[in-house]
Amino acid sequence: MPLPFLTADRTYDAALDDALPYDDRNRWRRPYRPGPWRVGGAALWLLLASFVLFAAVALALTGSLSSAVTVLGIALLIIAAALRILRMGVWVSARGVRQVGLLHTRTVTWKQVLEVRTAQQPVRWLGLPRTVQGQALTLVRKDRAPADTEPLITTHGMDFVGRTSAFDRAADVVEAWAAEYRRE
Known part of the structure; x- marks a missing residue:
């Protein structure tokens, strides 16, 4: 069974000639790719969030539920900040x-x-x-x-x-x- 998405010699498909989703001029788009400093910074924030989430699980397992919820909230704020850094x-x-x-x-x-x-x-x-x-x-x-x-x-x-x-x-x-x- 041929896998056309993996071959370079596939035939031209006229159905692919339709407008692509990013051709909508009214959609907001970034005219460039995020740079390595932005992506690396967001990755470090997400790494920090994973440690904080691990701490929240550890606190929940030890029985301190109010502390676990607080730490979970902090982790969610860190994740939101990392995603916002990517959108900047x-x-x-x-x-x-x-x-x-x-x-x-x-x-x-x-x-x-x-x-x-x-x-x-x-x-x-x-x-x-x-x-x-x-x-x-x-x-x-x-x-x-x-x-x-x-x-x-x-x-x-x-x-x-x-x-x-x-x-x-x-x-x-x-x-x-x-x-x-x-x-x-």
Whole structure:
């Protein structure tokens, strides 16, 4: 029995020519893959959560149910934080650009955007207070002064440290979305 999904010489299937799920322009999507620092950080938080869950089980087995529930709640908070770390970043759709942070999400419609540009400037390294010289994709809004811009993504953020070509591709994609939807 042939396994067509494992062979490179399969015939073209016309049914696969339909629109893919990510072709929906109204769905929020990240224009880049999460970087190794983001994925590694979330993995470490999930590893910590596994130890905390083990402690909750140990506490439950020893008979201290209220302590076990408290520790279980802490583990669930750690898991939620790890998942939120994975969701952090810039997302685009036909409605606008969304910047997802650890504790907040900010959405700007394309009508509010004057310009999206890449600028050489001091940027924060891995989100820490230390700044280094790098590139940042900045968003200039109609309701703010042009000098009052915050970077959307930077070359030294958790997704792009050591991946300048990925930063360039992501910046180009966000700029293309802005150019397309600001015209409408």
